[in-house]
Amino acid sequence: MKTNNLLLQSVTQVVTFLIFAFSIYLFFAGHNNPGGGFIGGLMTASALLLLYLAFDIQSIKKALAFNYVNIIAIGLIISLATGMVSMFLGGPFLNQYDQYVHVPLFGEVHLTTAVPFDLGIYLVVVAIALVIILAIGEDA
Amino acid sequence: MNNIVILPIVIPFLTGALLVLFPKYVMIQRLLSVLSFLAVMGTAVHLLQQVGGEGIQILNLGGWEAPFGIVLVADTFSLLLVITSCIVALGCLIYSFQSIEWERERFYYYAFIQFLITGVNGSFLTGDIFNLFVFFEVMLLASYVLLSLGGLKKQLRAGIMYVLINIVSSMLFIVAVAYLYAVTGTLNMAHLSVRVAEAGQPDLLTAIALLFLVIFAVKSALLFFYWLPESYSAPPTAISALFAGLLTKVGVYAIFRMFTLIFYHEPGITHSVIAWMAGLTMILGSIGAVAYGNIQKVLAYNIVIAIGFIVIGIAVFQEAALTGAIYYLIHDMVVKTLLFLLGGAMVGLVGTYQLKEMSGMIRNHPYLGWMFFIASFALVGVPPLSGFFGKLLVLQGTLETQFYVLGVIGLLSSLAVLYSTMKIFMNGFWGENQLSKEDEKTSTHGLLLPCTLLICVSLFLGIGVEWVNPYVAAAASDLMNPAVYIEAVLGPA
Numbered sequence: 001m002k003t004n005n006l007l008l009q010s011v012t013q014v015v016t017f018l019i020f021a022f023s024i025y026l027f028f029a030g031h032n033n034p035g036g037g038f039i040g041g042l043m044t045a046s047a048l049l050l051l052y053l054a055f056d057i058q059s060i061k062k063a064l065a066f067n068y069v070n071i072i073a074i075g076l077i078i079s080l081a082t083g084m085v086s087m088f089l090g091g092p093f094l095n096q097y098d099q100y101v102h103v104p105l106f107g108e109v110h111l112t113t114a115v116p117f118d119l120g121i122y123l124v125v126v127a128i129a130l131v132i133i134l135a136i137g138e139d140a
Numbered sequence: 141m142n143n144i145v146i147l148p149i150v151i152p153f154l155t156g157a158l159l160v161l162f163p164k165y166v167m168i169q170r171l172l173s174v175l176s177f178l179a180v181m182g183t184a185v186h187l188l189q190q191v192g193g194e195g196i197q198i199l200n201l202g203g204w205e206a207p208f209g210i211v212l213v214a215d216t217f218s219l220l221l222v223i224t225s226c227i228v229a230l231g232c233l234i235y236s237f238q239s240i241e242w243e244r245e246r247f248y249y250y251a252f253i254q255f256l257i258t259g260v261n262g263s264f265l266t267g268d269i270f271n272l273f274v275f276f277e278v279m280l281l282a283s284y285v286l287l288s289l290g291g292l293k294k295q296l297r298a299g300i301m302y303v304l305i306n307i308v309s310s311m312l313f314i315v316a317v318a319y320l321y322a323v324t325g326t327l328n329m330a331h332l333s334v335r336v337a338e339a340g341q342p343d344l345l346t347a348i349a350l351l352f353l354v355i356f357a358v359k360s361a362l363l364f365f366y367w368l369p370e371s372y373s374a375p376p377t378a379i380s381a382l383f384a385g386l387l388t389k390v391g392v393y394a395i396f397r398m399f400t401l402i403f404y405h406e407p408g409i410t411h412s413v414i415a416w417m418a419g420l421t422m423i424l425g426s427i428g429a430v431a432y433g434n435i436q437k438v439l440a441y442n443i444v445i446a447i448g449f450i451v452i453g454i455a456v457f458q459e460a461a462l463t464g465a466i467y468y469l470i471h472d473m474v475v476k477t478l479l480f481l482l483g484g485a486m487v488g489l490v491g492t493y494q495l496k497e498m499s500g501m502i503r504n505h506p507y508l509g510w511m512f513f514i515a516s517f518a519l520v521g522v523p524p525l526s527g528f529f530g531k532l533l534v535l536q537g538t539l540e541t542q543f544y545v546l547g548v549i550g551l552l553s554s555l556a557v558l559y560s561t562m563k564i565f566m567n568g569f570w571g572e573n574q575l576s577k578e579d580e581k582t583s584t585h586g587l588l589l590p591c592t593l594l595i596c597v598s599l600f601l602g603i604g605v606e607w608v609n610p611y612v613a614a615a616a617s618d619l620m621n622p623a624v625y626i627e628a629v630l631g632p633a
């Protein structure tokens with residue numbers, strides 16, 4: 001029996017973007033405020049999960065055609081590469097480099113290599129959460 | 141500061157992550173895995189030379205000085221173990237090219253082997269106790285997957301028990317680290333050693349030390365080995381041989397590190413508990429090894445006996461015994477893996493684990509048979525072979541410190557080892573030949589190459605004692621003098 005999910009689907013279409021935006025905010029807030037790659041990744045995963053709940057798995061798979069297992073590997077490689085960059089620059093492994101850069105709209109911005117490291121963690125967390133849930137969900 | 145120290149961890153990690161990207165291209169996976177282990181071995185040998193010349197090499201991760209950041213410490217002891225674990229892993233890897241089914245191979249098998257080695261090497265190299273916990277978990281998570289990969293009924297049943305027991309012991313590990321942090325206020329091992337020495341290890345710290353002992357005893361199957369025989373006989377041969385060579389040995393390494401570097405002030409309590417545990421482990425392991433008629437059970441109980449024997453070195457706490465124990469540890473990693481691989485080849489030929497149902501294999505497989513014979517004599521410690529020198533030194537240590545009972549149990553357990561492995565040899569290889577070439581379930585094609593590699597290493601360890609011994613003796617003397625380690629990490633006091 002096919003139930004009418006109009007309300008759930010319409011709300012999801014709006015709310016998903018709100019959750020996604022908040023997760024990106026949390027990801028970038030991590031340096032000076034609560035947040036970071038782990039919680040940002042979990043929240044992004046929950047936004048995507050809401051899509052899977054409101055619509056069926058097949059149509060979301062068509063819309064988001066990612067291979068999540070590969071994203072785990074890419075996240076790992078990004079984090080590891082961030083750590084290894086400093087080895088080639090003469091510093092110890094996992095050394096952090098930072099710089100204040102003047103960006104037009106934002107003004108003075110503090111850029112550090114901790115962000116790509118966190119980006120790797122973010123990707124791993126998002127992908128792992130979705131791999132687990134989809135693997136269990138698709139098991140007929 | 142020396143960035144090469146991180147390479148034995150980063151190389152397998154990066155390789156594993158890369159291998160996840162293309163699980164279907166099996167040939168490239170195999171090639172990259174072998175190259176990764178060779179590279180790790182090369183860097184470890186290079187580091188060993190550096191340590192010989194310049195003393196213990198350290199790396200402060202992220203440039204943070206020792207007690208505040210995570211520090212990686214490469215001393216002779218950990219580097220010897222890194223090299224040995226790479227040799228063992230390489231042997232199991234080449235063995236699995238022929239013996240692992242393609243369904244497993246295509247399901248991230250090689251990636252998880254790389255992650256397992258990442259965890260093992262990390263545990264050997266880290267100088268921070270919480271980091272040690274993290275690397276234990278890296279190793280254990282990879283081993284959970286390798287244990288249950290394939291999804292056979294016995295694998296799942298053994299997997300549940302193995303996962304449960306390790307989750308409980310990991311939780312205890314966290315609790316013990318929390319206690320230790322609450323008392324000392326630091327997590328860096330060298331700094332812990334200084335703080336514990338300043339406090340003179342009062343009763344509270346001794347209690348925490350005993351908690352650590354229980355945890356690492358569960359991980360290394362010292363006395364608490366109930367989980368080991370079943371979980372090591374469930375996965376395919378290449379994986380169980382890898383586990384037999386590496387996993388319990390990491391627990392033994394942790395016991396060595398903790399009780400030579402940090403908790404060495406109350407040997408009357410901690411080290412005599414270890415002595416009791418070692419003695420009981422050898423007795424119970426011998427009973428198990430003699431009792432069973434199932435190849436994998438017998439070999440699994442032989443692991444338990446060896447763990448008890450190695451730990452004598454720490455219980456006696458004297459330089460000769462410690463040298464012997466390290467030597468025996470290295471030898472045992474190689475030979476135990478070799479025996480598991482050979483046993484697996486025998487089981488593959490006959491299609492059964494029961495000794496009663498096999499005989500006369502020497503007719504068609506003389507090379508396999510004589511390799512098994514040499515490996516079991518090496519395990520027992522017959523003079524020109526690799527087990528002899530370690531056992532001799534350990535026994536010398538027990539006699540010099542008047543631990544006569546432990547020495548006698550050690551000798552008697554060698555008899556049990558000899559009896560149990562000869563039982564396999566005589567039942568399996570002698571007697572009426574039951575199997576013609578056509579009846580065999582699988583061939584040994586490609587399986588004997590890694591075994592030859594490992595037996596060469598074992599022979600080298602035995603005959604080349606003169607070359608290996610300086611390194612082992614240096615490792616033991618560093619363990620007996622924690623000040624060397626502390627000075628390398630924290631700088632001159």
